[in-house]
Amino acid sequence: MLDDTKKIFIQESEELLEQMENALLEMEQVPDDAEHLNSVFRAIHTIKGAAGIFGFDAIVAFTHPVESVMDNVRNGIRLVDPDLVALLLKCKDHTANLVESISDGQEDISEALLEAGQTLLDELNPEQKSGALDVVKNKRENIEVSDRKNASDDNWVISLDFKSDALRNGLDPLSFINYLKRMGEIVEIITFTHDFPCWEDMEPESCYLSFRIALLSSASKEEIKSVFEFAMDDCELRIIPPRSELEKYLALLEELTGEELNKLGELLIQVGALTEQELSNALQVQSSVLSDDAATQEVKPLGEILVEQHVVSKGVVDKAVEKQESIREKIAQETQYIRVDADRLGQLINLVGELVISNAAVKLLVEKHDLADVQEVVNGVEGLVENIRDHALQLRMVQIGDTFSRFRRVVRDVSKDLNKDVELVITGGEAELDKTVVEKINDPLTHLVRNSLDHGFETPEERVAQGKPKKGVLRLNALHDSGHIVIQIADDGAGLDTKKIRKKAEEKGLIYAGQELSHREILRLIFEPGLTTKDTASNISGRGVGMDVVKRNIDALRGSIEVDSERGKGTLVTIHLPLTLAIIEGFMVGVEKERFVIPLSMVEECVEMDTNEWHLDKNSHYVNLRGQVMPYIKLSEFFGVNYQHGRRGRESLVVVRVGRAKAGIVVDRLFGELQTVIKPLGKVFQGLKGVSGATVLGSGDIALILDVQGLIGLASAKASDVKTLESV
Amino acid sequence: MNDLAIAENNNDPYGLGGVVMDDAYQFLTFSVLGKLMAIGILDVKEIIEVSSMTRVPMTQNSIRGVINLRGNVVPVVDLGARLGSHVIKLTKKSCIVLVSLAFHGETQTMGILVEQVNEILSIPEQNRQKPPDFGTDIDSKFISQIGRYEDDFIILLNKEKVLCVEELSDQIVAAQSSLCVYK
Numbered sequence: 001m002l003d004d005t006k007k008i009f010i011q012e013s014e015e016l017l018e019q020m021e022n023a024l025l026e027m028e029q030v031p032d033d034a035e036h037l038n039s040v041f042r043a044i045h046t047i048k049g050a051a052g053i054f055g056f057d058a059i060v061a062f063t064h065p066v067e068s069v070m071d072n073v074r075n076g077i078r079l080v081d082p083d084l085v086a087l088l089l090k091c092k093d094h095t096a097n098l099v100e101s102i103s104d105g106q107e108d109i110s111e112a113l114l115e116a117g118q119t120l121l122d123e124l125n126p127e128q129k130s131g132a133l134d135v136v137k138n139k140r141e142n143i144e145v146s147d148r149k150n151a152s153d154d155n156w157v158i159s160l161d162f163k164s165d166a167l168r169n170g171l172d173p174l175s176f177i178n179y180l181k182r183m184g185e186i187v188e189i190i191t192f193t194h195d196f197p198c199w200e201d202m203e204p205e206s207c208y209l210s211f212r213i214a215l216l217s218s219a220s221k222e223e224i225k226s227v228f229e230f231a232m233d234d235c236e237l238r239i240i241p242p243r244s245e246l247e248k249y250l251a252l253l254e255e256l257t258g259e260e261l262n263k264l265g266e267l268l269i270q271v272g273a274l275t276e277q278e279l280s281n282a283l284q285v286q287s288s289v290l291s292d293d294a295a296t297q298e299v300k301p302l303g304e305i306l307v308e309q310h311v312v313s314k315g316v317v318d319k320a321v322e323k324q325e326s327i328r329e330k331i332a333q334e335t336q337y338i339r340v341d342a343d344r345l346g347q348l349i350n351l352v353g354e355l356v357i358s359n360a361a362v363k364l365l366v367e368k369h370d371l372a373d374v375q376e377v378v379n380g381v382e383g384l385v386e387n388i389r390d391h392a393l394q395l396r397m398v399q400i401g402d403t404f405s406r407f408r409r410v411v412r413d414v415s416k417d418l419n420k421d422v423e424l425v426i427t428g429g430e431a432e433l434d435k436t437v438v439e440k441i442n443d444p445l446t447h448l449v450r451n452s453l454d455h456g457f458e459t460p461e462e463r464v465a466q467g468k469p470k471k472g473v474l475r476l477n478a479l480h481d482s483g484h485i486v487i488q489i490a491d492d493g494a495g496l497d498t499k500k501i502r503k504k505a506e507e508k509g510l511i512y513a514g515q516e517l518s519h520r521e522i523l524r525l526i527f528e529p530g531l532t533t534k535d536t537a538s539n540i541s542g543r544g545v546g547m548d549v550v551k552r553n554i555d556a557l558r559g560s561i562e563v564d565s566e567r568g569k570g571t572l573v574t575i576h577l578p579l580t581l582a583i584i585e586g587f588m589v590g591v592e593k594e595r596f597v598i599p600l601s602m603v604e605e606c607v608e609m610d611t612n613e614w615h616l617d618k619n620s621h622y623v624n625l626r627g628q629v630m631p632y633i634k635l636s637e638f639f640g641v642n643y644q645h646g647r648r649g650r651e652s653l654v655v656v657r658v659g660r661a662k663a664g665i666v667v668d669r670l671f672g673e674l675q676t677v678i679k680p681l682g683k684v685f686q687g688l689k690g691v692s693g694a695t696v697l698g699s700g701d702i703a704l705i706l707d708v709q710g711l712i713g714l715a716s717a718k719a720s721d722v723k724t725l726e727s728v
Numbered sequence: 729m730n731d732l733a734i735a736e737n738n739n740d741p742y743g744l745g746g747v748v749m750d751d752a753y754q755f756l757t758f759s760v761l762g763k764l765m766a767i768g769i770l771d772v773k774e775i776i777e778v779s780s781m782t783r784v785p786m787t788q789n790s791i792r793g794v795i796n797l798r799g800n801v802v803p804v805v806d807l808g809a810r811l812g813s814h815v816i817k818l819t820k821k822s823c824i825v826l827v828s829l830a831f832h833g834e835t836q837t838m839g840i841l842v843e844q845v846n847e848i849l850s851i852p853e854q855n856r857q858k859p860p861d862f863g864t865d866i867d868s869k870f871i872s873q874i875g876r877y878e879d880d881f882i883i884l885l886n887k888e889k890v891l892c893v894e895e896l897s898d899q900i901v902a903a904q905s906s907l908c909v910y911k
Contacts, residue, residue: 354799357799594783639785639786640785640786679799679801681784681794682801682802683831683832683834683836683893683897684791684803684836684896684897685784685787685803685897685900686897687904688786688787688901688904689786690786690904691785691786694782696799696801700780700796701780702780702782702795704782704784714907718907
């Protein structure tokens with residue numbers, strides 16, 4: 001139970017911290033944007049509040065001063081400058097560290113971490129102390145001028161009525177009151193039990209309690225309110241600031257009777273919110289309705305009641321309005337989204353996969369027994385299953401924008417470290433893909449972005465000397481293309497030095513001297529292990545591990561990566577990825593008795609091969625397809641199939657396209673489209689190229705899924721002439 | 729006391745997956761390459777008949793293929809090809825022994841194709857001995873012990889080595905690149 005809530009806390013904190021970082025980075029660009037400011041404030045504030053409820057004191061202790069600084073910034077006391085943003089970013093990182101240490105299950109925060117936090121706070125505070133505190137003091141003085149003499153300072157009166165469902169909804173009134181103690185000192189607390197039914201009607205799970213609390217605190221109304229943020233729906237909360245108008249206190253009294261009224265009256269007098277005079281006056285007003293009340297009070301003559309006109313300052317009103325808006329926003333968001341465990345979605349998708357397979361089995365049987373009437377029903381079911389599959393997969397789709405915006409920080413930090421001036425431009429962030437894919441492209445993307453920053457961009461001086469704008473532009477773009485998502489990372493930096501790559505590759509023995517390679521082939525060499533054009537390794541890149549790892553990661557996702565670069569103009573890296581890793585539309589082909597599935601999105605067309613027209617011989621592995629040279633792979637030869645019955649019928653050519661490359665695959669039979677539930681082949685086959693997975697057919701047999709990209713790669717490696725694979 | 733000692737320095741010297749061998753430890757015996765072999769009974773998940781197996785192209789002989797085990801794809805290792813160089817001929821008696829292995833924190837189920845499954849035998853400790861340093865035609869790394877049952881010697885296999893995922897996977901890569909060499 002505790003672990004669950006902890007998990008939620010950690011998850012929410014992570015999300016909030018991410019929001020905070022984005023907002024901070026925006027702030028760096030547009031320092032005066034109130035929206036980002038508020039967003040940072042809200043994030044840190046919510047984390048603090050939640051941490052308080054869960055009792056993570058270290059986080060509260062750290063975030064509170066940060067929040068105060070943000071508050072000052074909001075109120076215009078402190079100005080936003082790059083230093084402050086940098087510092088706040090560090091604070092964000094530190095908070096993330098604190099949260100992480102909790103998620104690691106550490107009860108105590110390590111000394112080093114605490115120290116780091118203190119250093120940050122010290123950095124944050126000196127200015128604040130000199131600047132902000134003075135202003136606060138001034139404010140205080142202003143207030144004191146009009147202060148009532150007999151009222152003690154800063155006594156808040158909080159009326160807290162829990163609804164009867166509060167306990168059932170998992171709230172513990174006591175924990176809120178305990179947390180309130182952090183805000184200040186609880187001077188007095190009265191528990192009212194007037195809602196209590198007679199014992200027979202009492203339900204032990206219902207909450208009948210309400211509280212009137214006098215709190216001595218210098219906290220703002222918003223801060224106090226935030227204590228109850230999680231209970232907003234389950235309690236009625238009224239907070240009366242110190243030195244409020246008399247009517248507000250009186251309103252509190254109105255609904256009470258007898259004993260309780262007296263108690264509260266005393267409380268109000270004690271905390272100085274009301275004078276006895278005012279109280280009795282109030283009671284007199286009430287006595288017309290409740291005659292017995294007046295009798296219990298010592299009635300004093302009507303004096304001149306000094307009604308304080310402490311109009312709440314404009315700032316407070318603004319805050320309240322904003323708070324309301326943010327809550328409203330939050331509620332609106334909550335209705336739009338449901339948080340679901342990723343495992344459950346995974347299970348659902350697995351089940352849908354099994355459903356697809358079972359459906360195929362049913363279809364097979366129906367065809368076998370030739371049941372025309374059942375056929376119709378099965379077709380109907382198939383349509384529904386397809387719909388369910390699409391919707392189930394859709395559930396796991398997320399926008400890539402969040403992944404992209406994480407790189408703002410990377411770009412900012414790395415370019416600062418390298419003294420480069422780079423702007424990140426994000427487009428196509430609304431393109432969606434499977435969450436499991438998103439998680440796995442983060443690392444490769446980070447590599448590519450860092451590479452681009454380190455190798456790609458020149459220093460501002462160099463750029464100016466070359467007549468380029470001082471500021472470099474790094475673009476991240478995403479778009480959908482025939483069942484794939486295309487991610488592009490483009491920079492307008494120096495571009496790749498093909499001569500240097502060539503030289504290095506020769507040194508490493510990847511190619512031999514004088515080997516004829518096209519521009520594209522040379523560029524492709526950067527994905528070979530151990531190759532780096534950087535002469536010295538930095539902590540960012542240049543160790544020659546990276547691009548090959550990137551390629552391997554992308555390959556593992558059944559994707560492809562291509563690089564395009566022009567010296568002096570920039571580099572464009574294009575990644576093609578499948579939208580999902582679970583279920584795809586496949587196209588089944590047969591070779592002898594074996595069956596293989598080609599992802600349908602890669603199939604361009606199928607052509608029947610007439611042996612008279614098509615010239616297939618062992619030497620030239622290409623055919624003439626409507627005047628186009630089409631290299632082909634003969635699957636039977638390639639996979640070493642043994643034909644048991646001599647010559648078969650007509651072969652077919654399946655034309656596939658991967659990125660820019662086109663190729664033909666020669667097969668014996670075409671079976672047509674098939675919903676393919678991808679099953680991993682397992683760790684043993686992880687290094688196998690050309691086969692990316694397996695699927696279970698309706699008959700229970702397994703068909704292998706072809707990795708077209710890998711096949712083409714193998715074929716071009718095998719072919720004596722590297723140029724067989726034509727780039728279109 | 730002996731049991732306790734083994735349990736304490738649980739180094740798993742016999743590659744039996746952390747199972748503490750007591751005197752009456754049982755083994756599933758089967759024949760491959762005309763020899764009697766066995767693995768610890770606790771390592772065996774199930775034994776199935778060979779129905780339809782799908783060949784995975786471009787792999788070495790020891791990878792016989794993949795099977796559909798209740799919706800999961802399970803690789804099958806040909807024990808004949810793995811231990812020697814004889815690919816097992818499929819007959820009515822051939823069986824797949826399913827074994828699960830821990831690999832990088834995940835459980836990986838693998839099948840072992842054998843010529844014939846025989847019986848379950850109890851081989852007490854005193855009837856088990858270290859493999860000879862030479863003299864076996866099977867790489868001694870695959871053998872954890874030699875057991876004696878009546879007049880027969882039984883090779884007790886080291887499943888971690890026989891089904892070593894890393895080694896098999898490396899062999900696949902090697903087999904594939906030997907097919908496709910840069911010329």
